[in-house]
Amino acid sequence: MNPAKTIGERLAEAGVSRRAFLKFCTALASMMALPPAAGPAMAQAIATRERPSVIWLPFQECTGCTESITRSHTPTLESLIFDLVSLDYQETLMAAAGHQAEAVLAAAMKENFGKYLLIVDGSVPLVEDGAYSCTAGRSNLALLKEAAQGAAAIICVGTCSSYGGIPRAAPNPTQAVPVSAVVKDRPIVNVPGCPPIPVVITGVLAHYLTFGNLPELDPLGRPKAFYGETIHDRCYRRPFYDQGRFAKTFDDEGARSGWCLYELGCKGPVTYNACATLKWNAGTSFPIQSGHGCLGCSEPDFWDRGSFYRPLAAADWGSAKTVGAAAAAGVALGAAAAWAARRRQDRFVKEAAAPADRKPEG
Numbered sequence: 547m548n549p550a551k552t553i554g555e556r557l558a559e560a561g562v563s564r565r566a567f568l569k570f571c572t573a574l575a576s577m578m579a580l581p582p583a584a585g586p587a588m589a590q591a592i593a594t595r596e597r598p599s600v601i602w603l604p605f606q607e608c609t610g611c612t613e614s615i616t617r618s619h620t621p622t623l624e625s626l627i628f629d630l631v632s633l634d635y636q637e638t639l640m641a642a643a644g645h646q647a648e649a650v651l652a653a654a655m656k657e658n659f660g661k662y663l664l665i666v667d668g669s670v671p672l673v674e675d676g677a678y679s680c681t682a683g684r685s686n687l688a689l690l691k692e693a694a695q696g697a698a699a700i701i702c703v704g705t706c707s708s709y710g711g712i713p714r715a716a717p718n719p720t721q722a723v724p725v726s727a728v729v730k731d732r733p734i735v736n737v738p739g740c741p742p743i744p745v746v747i748t749g750v751l752a753h754y755l756t757f758g759n760l761p762e763l764d765p766l767g768r769p770k771a772f773y774g775e776t777i778h779d780r781c782y783r784r785p786f787y788d789q790g791r792f793a794k795t796f797d798d799e800g801a802r803s804g805w806c807l808y809e810l811g812c813k814g815p816v817t818y819n820a821c822a823t824l825k826w827n828a829g830t831s832f833p834i835q836s837g838h839g840c841l842g843c844s845e846p847d848f849w850d851r852g853s854f855y856r857p858l859a860a861a862d863w864g865s866a867k868t869v870g871a872a873a874a875a876g877v878a879l880g881a882a883a884a885w886a887a888r889r890r891q892d893r894f895v896k897e898a899a900a901p902a903d904r905k906p907e908g
Contacts, residue, residue: 550596554567572585600664605668607668612638615744664697666725669714670690670722673719687728698733708736710724777814787806814839816842817842
């Protein structure tokens with residue numbers, strides 16, 4: 547195929563009708579909380595663009611983020627790869643291996659220098675010059691520095707590349723850091739979650755294709771369209787929280803009646819993500835709907851903060867009392883928890899901005 551062909555021309559050759567593509571873009575616009583009129587505008591913008599080259603580098607990770615995007619339903623993985631982007635390098639999904647795969651990576655970086663999107667999942671180890679995680683004899687640290695030089699923008703998929711994730715947890719033997727601690731001169735968007743919601747990943751890619759830039763970000767580098775509110779803000783159990791009705795065990799009458807899981811350790815009040823609205827598995831459910839409290843996996847240092855089955859009051863402020871039965875007490879404690887979360891976020895932003903060669907705490 548002629549590499550200069552637009553996405554619209556490629557879609558037409560593949561037999562995709564204008565009506566089907568417009569429906570596809572309208573779904574994307576709705577997912578990103580854009581007005582209905584944005585659908586046709588997105589269709590026009592995307593159709594006239596060339597497919598961008600995408601290079602995906604996996605570092606210290608578990609492949610869960612790749613597994614997540616393969617379960618995306620709006621748009622599908624297939625449409626992203628074959629219609630909207632040119633996924634030139636992705637170790638898990640590509641057919642090539644060994645020296646052939648590395649040759650593809652080198653060629654993609656050279657031919658698309660300054661224009662390709664770089665996706666990273668996994669944290670970057672610094673100890674022993676990054677020797678704890680290597681590909682083809684090169685450390686993740688060296689690969690990231692090389693690939694970042696020619697990237698138009700970087701998308702950090704998952705909490706590990708966004709904030710260091712579980713590899714960065716104490717005692718952090720590999721001195722794992724997020725991508726933002728190494729790369730300082732490229733636009734970076736963080737899409738945290740362990741793993742992230744599939745349609746959030748594809749939504750960020752679709753935004754870039756439409757507007758040619760990254761979406762509006764919060765202080766932690768997350769797209770506000772998906773991380774602008776806490777899970778608690780949109781949780782269907784929120785009315786029970788405001789009424790002071792809390793499940794005491796995972797199988798008591800309150801739990802079976804859908805009462806709030808705050809006292810069982812739910813971190814929804816201090817976790818910013820779209821789980822309660824976009825949900826998982828094609829919009830089927832999310833952890834709280836399935837009866838389990840939020841772990842806060844899209845927040846920095848969520849693993850070290852732990853206390854997954856203790857309420858925020860007991861976990862974060864040992865002397866504080868657990869939420870009482872009164873609604874006012876519940877609301878006040880929720881506000882305090884959100885304030886504390888913001889303080890932690892501000893601290894993490896400052897740490898991520900520190901020089902990459904600084905030894906991480908822990």
